Amino acid sequence: MKISKRLYPYYMIWPAFLVYSVFFVVPAIIGLYYSFTDWRLDREVIRFIGWDNFRTIFTDETLILALKNTIIFAIVTVIGKNLLGIALAIGLNMKLKTRNLLRAVFYSPSILSILVISIVFTPMLRTEGMINRMLSAIGLDPLTQAWLTDPSIVIWTIAAVSIWQHVGFQMAIYLAGLQSISKDYYEAATIDGAGPWRSFINITLPLLLPAININLMLTLIGGLKVFSEVFVLTGGGPGNASQVVGTIILRAFGEGSWGLGTAINTLLFAGVTLISIPLLIFMRRREVTE
Template identity: 80%
Template structure:
């Protein structure tokens, strides 16, 4: 009887596993092979070149800049989305009359198309745009910047736009976590004389770890795979100042250097795996410990 149940469970799993293998595992393995070749659009023959593509990645200034920008974007958005997400969730978990309306307002940007975000923010962030106009109107003209054309700040500007758009999504996950915490814990803490900060530090944060874990993974992987925000706001410019790994992959494939483009994509996959899995295991251990 136990054998029958075991076989039945495998019967349910195999179709999904087969689809995943055909459409994800096999293409990934094929891509891994081609990353070690000189596969190009203008060549009929494909030759094995070993590590040449990867050596080129780490000696090309534009590719190195793209990797640096990708990590800057990922770190900035992970911190920004999660810190603001928790703050908004805590604030909107209180008994405010307008909390449902405010939740909808803060969440709504996350459902907008990136193209719509580009149409909204491109004119706002111009040198003569509304953002600099508002700063000048309130006496902060010294803070005026060429937000999308200054190479030193453009990647931070794009990260800020991404934080604005997606923080509401993280807020929704944190709200779900907060609403699953029993009020009894806070009542007991109040009786023991704990203030708001101690209640947040020793009750809210530990019990919110599953939601924090989910959001860290989502924002980290999303940050390392960034493409759309950069593509629609700057296209990687000015010059190559805001290039990220995703836009470099697109450009490389567009130039017909498919072997190199596959190598960059493989490197991105390895980087995401090496960063996200240890972080996931660490956060899971923290969950168990708490």
């Protein structure tokens, strides 16, 4: 009887684990195998070719550019979403009459479809679009750019659009973290003569670490897996200037290079795992020690 009670939680886990295994674990293992093959649309016989697909990834200029763009996008969006998210959360945690309205305004873009965002931003970001016209109107002509057609800045433009869309979501998580911090800490710090900056460094940041941890993980994984923003705004263009790993995977499968596409996807999975898990462990340890 005692044994059956001890095993009861596992009986509840097995159905979910079975579904997860069938739809995620098994396909992932099969995909790992096919990433070492020459699996193509025009091939009837699939041959094992070892590391050739991975050598192609690191020797093809377009694929290397896609990897570089993915890293740039991830770094820029992680920094932008988290810094702006904390700033907005602190500002809207104050006693403002319109704070509830402002929270809704800043959060609302995160629930919009990326297709809607592209319809709004694509005309605005054209050379003759509203953003350049506004810059010219206030005398900032040197700042006008070909936002979506200049290869040197297009990935930065897409990152800025992504930050605009999702920063409200990060703000909401930070806001929840701030509201869970007791005001007694700040009152005690004020009595001890601590100013706003010292209170932020010594009270807010340490107690906000769980929210920071969550947001870092979400933004990092989302940044490395970027696809929809690039696909709807530029399609990887101009040329291949804004290609990322996600769009390269789509192109590889579209061209029938299924083995290469699977290899790129495997590399993406490995990269996300190797970066996110050590960061998660580090942040969890910081939560405990603070």
